[in-house]
Amino acid sequence: MTAEPLIQLEGITKTFGNGAAAFQALKGIDLTIERGDFVAIMGPSGSGKSTTMNILGCLDVPTGGVFRFRGVEVQKLDRDQRSLLRRRYLGFVFQGFNLLARTTALENVELPLLYRGENKTQRRESALRALDQVGLVPWASHSPSELSGGQQQRVAIARALVTQPDVLLADEPTGNLDSERSVEIMLLLQRLNGEGITVLMVTHEEEMAAYAKTIVRFRDGQVERIEHSATALAQASGPA
Numbered sequence: 542m543t544a545e546p547l548i549q550l551e552g553i554t555k556t557f558g559n560g561a562a563a564f565q566a567l568k569g570i571d572l573t574i575e576r577g578d579f580v581a582i583m584g585p586s587g588s589g590k591s592t593t594m595n596i597l598g599c600l601d602v603p604t605g606g607v608f609r610f611r612g613v614e615v616q617k618l619d620r621d622q623r624s625l626l627r628r629r630y631l632g633f634v635f636q637g638f639n640l641l642a643r644t645t646a647l648e649n650v651e652l653p654l655l656y657r658g659e660n661k662t663q664r665r666e667s668a669l670r671a672l673d674q675v676g677l678v679p680w681a682s683h684s685p686s687e688l689s690g691g692q693q694q695r696v697a698i699a700r701a702l703v704t705q706p707d708v709l710l711a712d713e714p715t716g717n718l719d720s721e722r723s724v725e726i727m728l729l730l731q732r733l734n735g736e737g738i739t740v741l742m743v744t745h746e747e748e749m750a751a752y753a754k755t756i757v758r759f760r761d762g763q764v765e766r767i768e769h770s771a772t773a774l775a776q777a778s779g780p781a
């Protein structure tokens with residue numbers, strides 16, 4: 542066990558394009574995320590939230606600065622090592638669910654395990670466990686078109702969980718949901734976080750961010766402010 546923070550960003554910059562068309566989306570992000578945190582990233586459109594999530598998710602590389610994951614400098618890894626890191630430690634949830642149509646919830650959740658070469662029995666067992674974590678076992682044989690938006694997002698969360706990642710990365714996971722469905726997703730993320738998974742999510746809604754322990758506010762490619770939410774304070778002080 543190492544005492545290293547789970548994630549450390551030091552002076553992370555990201556420039557898109559070259560020359561006169563170059564645009565600096567990230568202007569030096571410093572951020573440390575400890576194991577077990579539930580972080581909401583907020584900020585105006587274009588402030589660099591998704592760019593940062595993509596770097597954290599090893600889907601993109603920064604232009605400058607240092608990104609350490611479990612103490613390892615991610616830039617020093619090659620492409621294959623980065624994708625191994627991604628598949629071993631990270632789970633992704635997107636705003637648009639990204640489920641395969643005409644494919645059952647169970648099969649959608651099994652998908653990441655195909656890449657691991659697990660056999661059908663192992664895949665089924667793990668996928669059912671993940672569906673159980675999101676309360677959707679009864680819907681296992683239904684296709685996405687037969688599920689509500691909230692249920693589809695829970696399938697997408699189960700698919701992210703099936704590899705038992707250390708970190709769940711969610712970019713606007715409730716962007717397509719009404720507020721009641723959104724609250725259900727927040728309660729689910731909160732419960733999963735309580736079970737030990739570190740959660741990083743982007744949201745535009747203060748109401749949803751309030752479920753997180755830490756709120757990181759972006760502005761213009763920089764971290765403007767870090768706040769520890771009332772939820773976190775309540776959890777830290779424990780029951781009266």
Ligand SMILES: Nc1ncnc2c1ncn2[C@@H]1O[C@H](COP(=O)(O)OP(=O)(O)OP(=O)(O)O)[C@@H](O)[C@H]1O
Nearest residue numbers: 557558564566584585586587588589590591592593
């Ligand atoms: N691939 C790209 N090529 C060029 N510019 C990009 C690219 N990706 C992002 N940008 C620019 O970088 C800036 C930050 O984008 P980013 O997607 O990180 O914003 P965001 O905070 O997630 O915004 P939103 O809330 O709208 O999702 C924006 O000005 C965007 O236009």
Ligand SMILES: [Mg+2]
Nearest residue numbers: 590591592712
């Ligand atoms: Mg975005």
